Amino acid sequence: MSVPARLVFSDVDETLIRCKSMFDFLDFHFGRRYGRRGTERAREVRETLAALSASGTPREHANRVYYRAWTGEPAHLVAASGAEWFERRSAAGSFYIPETRNALLGHRADGAAVVLVSGSFPAILDPIAADIGAVHLVCSRPEVRDGVLTGELVGEPVIGGEKRAAVRRLLSAHPHIDAADCHAYGDHISDLPMLTEVGHPVVVGDRDLAGRLPGGLFLPGDDGALSAGA
Template sequence: MPDVDRSYLVFSDVDETLITVKSMFDFLHYQLVRRHGAAGEEEYERIMSVVRRRAADGVPRADINRFYYSHYTDESVETITALANDWFAERTTSTRGFYIDSTRRALREHRAAGATLVLVSGSFPPLVEPLAREVEAEAILCTRPLIADGRYTGEVDTPVIGEGKRTAVLRQLAARPDVDPLDCYAYGDHVSDLPMLELVGHPVAVGDDSELRERLARLPESVRTR
């Protein structure tokens, strides 16, 4: 790790990098079944069949992200936030293996060394904020659904996926001119995280995405693996 006397940032993806589940879809299933029972299960399967079909057809992940949030149209932000808090409490108290231990441990070590932790995710604030509190992240770069009169409109600002992650991380780095990007770390599990990972001197591949590891290996700086 960098000298503790030098400031540095640590950027971490969330889904399948810090936690073992895809938070958006895990929460979608949780809240639909909790609110609507069997009908909610059917609705979840209907939505996921569309997601899987679009992914197979090569639809960009950012567009699938927008499709996901369209299902929150006119939902109360207060209600969704309360459900998200229940989801987080249930997952962290009753589900073993919710966190990817190696990443959580690494973030804890960075935090102890004085680093600023930043969570970067295509997920949305009700799901990312509890995680940020848990790992003591000081900033969140995530997809933000648009809100009007306390309700989600079904539309989002720029999805923080792929190039959206690059843009968000570049802004965060620009806000910290005291930090050298070559001292910074970034953790990701999928090739779509590459636009973020290649901005720092210490990109870390989590998991076994062979394409991600191959492309990171071509970068000038050597990649650490976990």
């Protein structure tokens, strides 16, 4: 692989794709595998997570609660389900936010390496990374033991400060690249630690967040127009 000219970091949910992938995939997998019982299980998990969010529970903790719902699922079946989920969702034509996807493809054409950074997990993200041509995938990693998901994570959820740490690790591994030349795309306050690590932060869909990044750009996500964030 050629040496990249710069790195471009991108969140996934509601930045690159329109949906909240973890919830959508939860419904997809459990509904198809277990029928009505699985659909009800997925609904219970979503309600629990909504209650945690409403109570102000940190997203990092809620992320771990989500992965505990996968306890006992065979890893190979989850991966196969993820591939099918991507094939079905992406075929609909409204899966990606086209402005972000086009921007990332443009960066690739200019010699940048695309890095997807997400609290989601490989079963969901691997097909997206392959389709978008991402060189690196930094995400939450479910623990697998004897081929089965344990419900725990290997390491920390990739949220907030972990996204900043991911940017710094990759920049350290590419000492020829200046952070000031790099781009990052995000849509949520939890992406702010990642966005502030690069010279060209781009906020998708949230003008208030863009306003917190002097010199950053705002991407509406509907007409592709870029404007100054502050």
